Amino acid sequence: MIPAGVQAPEEKTHAAPEVVRLTAAEHLAFLREGAAGAGPCHGRVSFLQTPAWAGVKQGWTGESLGWRDAAGRLRGAALVLYRQLPGSRKSFAYLPEGPVIDWAAPDLSGLLAPLLDHVRGAGAFAVRMGPPLAYRRWSARSLKAATGPGRRVGDLLPDRVEPLGAAVADRLREAGWRRCGEEDAGGARDAQPRLVFEVPLAGRSLDDLWSGLNQEWRRNVKRAAKAGVSARLSDRSELPAFHDLLGVTERRDGFRLGRSLEYYQRQFAVLNEQQPGSMRLYTAVYAGQVLAAHTLLRSPDGARASYQTGASADHLREVRPSNALQWRMINDAHQEGAAVYDMRGVPDTLDPGERPFGLLRWKLGTGGEAVEMLGEWELTLSGAVNRTLHRAMQSYLARR
Structure with a gap:
């Protein structure tokens, strides 16, 4: 009372x-x-x-x-x-x-x-x-040690399970949501990559990032520099060259994104009109030729730099233009205060005999980690x- x-x-x-x-x-x-x-x-x-x-x-x-x-x-x-x-x-x-x-x-x-x-x-x-939440994480070291015939990333015990991601997954199931790719999801598949590769930048110096690269990556970046490869930030005028190289890459690596030059031109214009610098094009030039071109997207808060699409020529691969570009992009992301360099999707195979493993192997060389998102x-x-x-x-x- x-x-x-x-x-x-x-x-x-x-x-x-x-x-x-x-x-x-x-x-x-x-x-x-x-x-x-x-x-x-x-x-x-x-x-x-x-x-x-x-x-x-x-x-x-x-x-x-x-x-x-x-x-x-x-x-x-x-x-x-x-x-x-x-x-x-x-x-x-x-x-x-x-x-x-x-x-x-x-x-x-x-x-x-x-x-x-x-x-x-x-x-x-x-x-x-x-949900933009991580679920499980595996270090590059753990994945390299587990490579072998028939092996998959999901077969390994993760180095870390994210408590929030695991809890949200349980709560969504209880509420009737179904995770794409699972048997009760009606055949739905993820539109965005569930397994991504990230290089942590926060709290690390450029020397730390350099030492985090494996020996092959460091050697290739040095080789590109010695050969005179110029890794540079370009503008939209280079998008046609990027798209031509993307066609070469698709034929060589056996995949097809099905995106037109107009798609990338529209993306570049729309995103940069909203926030200048949010989409960028980087090109690697050697002897007057564009040998590789990669697109990068920045999150609105600046915390994440995402490598979106990479393309490279079939010739002069020995001068390692893609390694030079990635190292420049990582440097720029670090200098501008990004906490994470996101290399986007990777295959889940750990079998060196399978063709998709080459993409995972290349990204493992940066010393980052594979991250399974909540999906x-x-x-x-x-x-x-x-x-x-x-x-x-x-x-x-x-x-x-």
Whole structure:
């Protein structure tokens, strides 16, 4: 009982933040400052979650959303891309490497509920998201020691399991989400690489990074310098040369990205209009020839530099232009204060007899670590019709 004349204490409410539409400027400001200030529970801030990325992806429409608390403060943000199912007015909602929210929130389902309500109201029948959280890590040393016929990265005990990633995976399963690639995921596959390779930069000097390279990498960087290879930052005028080399690389290495020159020109223009320097092109020039060209993307908060696409010529490979480029890109990322140099996807094979192992072997030489991300997760929004549409969309995306 409260004595007469004494005011009762105010009840504290913990209402879930409301999901609202954001302007591109509000969204970008949160990614630059708000998410970074909130700490690691938001996970990494990906270039795929910038508002400009919607302008890169043709065939998709996008909107910026934010979580505002009762005091009006922005607590999270997301770029949601929508793809309409052909022959239907309904769409598939996709949050690549997002959303950027507090993944350690006690009521994660309650935090995601207003997002699901919003996309359902926008006509979505299903949602896919990629929580930007690491799950397991393996050092280059551990992976090198485990190479052998038939071996896979996932067969090894990791050097580290990330507690937050593991906890979020459990909570998503309990809430009915299904991880792409698993048997109960209806045939869905990750659109973004789940296994990536990272070189930590924070707290390390350039001497530390140099000594972290293996002997072959150091020898190749020196060989390129001695031969007179110039690793330089270029502008969009060199994109046609990059795209020509990409075609050479695809034919040589047996893969096809299927991206046009116009795609890279649009990406370069849109991302750099949003934030100058967020997409860069580096070229390695020898005797007046562009022998290699690599693209790099910077996260809005500057914490992550991501090597996106690499291309190189078939001739004069002995002067090692790609090693020279990567060392220049790592140097620039370090000088500009990035905490991580992200080399993006790697295959999971540890079998030297398999062709894809060559890419992993090359990246292992930087002395970084393989990181299994939490991966992409899908949820069908309630209703039998939505389940049918979801299966149809999974089939459609698989064919594409």
